[in-house]
Amino acid sequence: MHIHDLITDSAALANLCARLADSPFVAVDTEFMRENSYWPELCLIQIADENEAAAIDPMAPGIDLKPLLDLLTTNEDVLKVFHAGGQDIEIVHNLTGKTPHPLFDTQIAAMALGQGEQIGYSNLVDAWLGVALDKGARFTDWSRRPLDKRQIDYAIADVTHLVKIFPRMLEKLKKTGRGEWLDQEMERIADPFNYENPPELAWQRIRIASRKPEVLGRLKALAAWREREAQTKNLPRGRIAKDETIADLAGNPPRQQADLARVRGLSASWAGNDIGRRMMEAIAAAAPMPASELPAREDRKPGLGKEGALVADLLKLLLKIRAKEINVAPRLLGRSDDLEALAAGQREGLSILEGWRCDQFGRDALDLVEGRLAFAVVNGKLKMTRTEGENA
Structure with a gap:
């Protein structure tokens, strides 16, 4: 060469x-x-x-x-x-x-x-x-x-x-x-x-406990403001303001620009400079987040209560077994979100129920959820077995 x-x-x-x-x-x-x-x-x-x-x-x-x-x-x-x-x-x-x-x-x-x-x-x-x-x-x-x-x-x-x-x-x-x-x-x-990094979606990368529409609306506005500032100045997002600072401001908005001097993570100079003014304008313009944009509650996935969570754990175990059997990385075969959705009753739009993933894993995963497949210990090793109803 x-x-x-x-x-x-x-x-x-x-x-x-x-x-x-x-x-x-x-x-x-x-x-x-x-x-x-x-x-x-x-x-x-x-x-x-x-x-x-x-x-x-x-x-x-x-x-x-x-x-x-x-x-x-x-x-x-x-x-x-x-x-x-x-x-x-x-x-x-x-x-x-x-x-x-x-x-x-x-x-x-x-x-x-x-x-x-x-x-x-x-x-x-x-x-x-x-x-x-x-x-x-x-x-x-x-x-x-x-x-x-x-x-x-x-x-x-x-x-x-x-x-x-x-x-x-x-x-x-x-x-x-x-x-x-x-x-x-x-x-x-x-x-x-x-x-692509559209500023309007930047809020989705920030962890926040609140689901109040007004708090999330401010989070969306502040994250978009920070994204534009970072892009314009060509600085890392964290150099403008860290995630935790943005989340704190969304939940506890300052009443006036002078209050920024007391915000942890911001320079006291923001109380009187242009970047502080632009941040306050973003907060003032924020509207409550509409219901259609609110993030789903983690504990409200359809049907995934305590029993569903146990089924999801069994699916993850099945995934590890099958990935080892065919010698592929588990993450290529199936993702946790799909397994939890299957355990919760979802059947449409899951990659594990399509194409080669269905052939290699998804069909057995569905059988496990619907009672046609079970775990058993044979000669000290964990095996998958068909239920009596399936074999009849």
């Missing part, structure tokens, strides 16, 4: 992308910094196919990233391979409003091959290639220039190894018949909605 020097000019990047456009797949990774910003700062992009690999400097003066972004988001003939690619995909979405497509995430694929729920990249490389990665550049400040050879080599290794792993992983998925299991998961992580 040919490893290019660091690409810092538009012509070299365009030529690289023209060649990669004829490849069946490319491996992609990014290096970025986001500790001090709302938007991740893209510092390096690594890409490779089976013939060549390169690191691209997006911070190089005048470089035009359009050929690369077009390759990632509009070329449907090239599969884009990531490992735990959520943040890489988010960066592409921030730049283009689109996500890479089609895509393949090796961390998710590893779940279907019994390698755990969140296998790290170094463990993946060790498991598939027997290579121990050099971790010496893990804590590099990727925004600083110049980057030295060791840093660039470290970054490029993230895609050169992935190029070797992907075909082997794909072959094993084909042999086990599990490739189609992943289609829905890959489409899910490629959904652009996952990478």
Whole structure:
């Protein structure tokens, strides 16, 4: 494989992308910094196919990233391979409003091959290639220039190894018949909605005990205000105000701006500055949350009382048993929310009752809930048995 020097000019990047456009797949990774910003700062992009690999400097003066972004988001003939690619995909979405497509995430694929729920990249490389990665550049400040050879080599290794792993992983998925299991998961992580941060929905990330419409209305208004402030200033949300401060203000709103000087977690200067004024305006404009937006009570899931909770626990046990039997990560097979909904009586719209999940787990889960399947201890081991009525 040919490893290019660091690409810092538009012509070299365009030529690289023209060649990669004829490849069946490319491996992609990014290096970025986001500790001090709302938007991740893209510092390096690594890409490779089976013939060549390169690191691209997006911070190089005048470089035009359009050929690369077009390759990632509009070329449907090239599969884009990531490992735990959520943040890489988010960066592409921030730049283009689109996500890479089609895509393949090796961390998710590893779940279907019994390698755990969140296998790290170094463990993946060790498991598939027997290579121990050099971790010496893990804590590099990727925004600083110049980057030295060791840093660039470290970054490029993230895609050169992935190029070797992907075909082997794909072959094993084909042999086990599990490739189609992943289609829905890959489409899910490629959904652009996952990478949007509409301020109006920011309140849903904040924990608060109250369900009073007026409190939740203020929470929604304050969270949206904070999100816009963070986006405008390009600062982490917590630098504007922490979640607990937002929740406290929603439940105990100050009467006037001067009261902000006594709010824990806010600077006393907010009592008289513009950001404090904007916060007070957000509180004043808040309307009670309509009933249609109120979050569901955890203890009011349909039919999930004490008995339902016990059934949900049995379903989780069945999930562990079945996942072990077929050697896949439990989280790929079924999620807790679906199990609780099934225990509560829901039958529609559950992923565990659709497609391959139904075949591998959901049908037995339904039988357990409806009394056609039971646990038994045979020779000291936990087994699943059909009830007499089912066998009759």
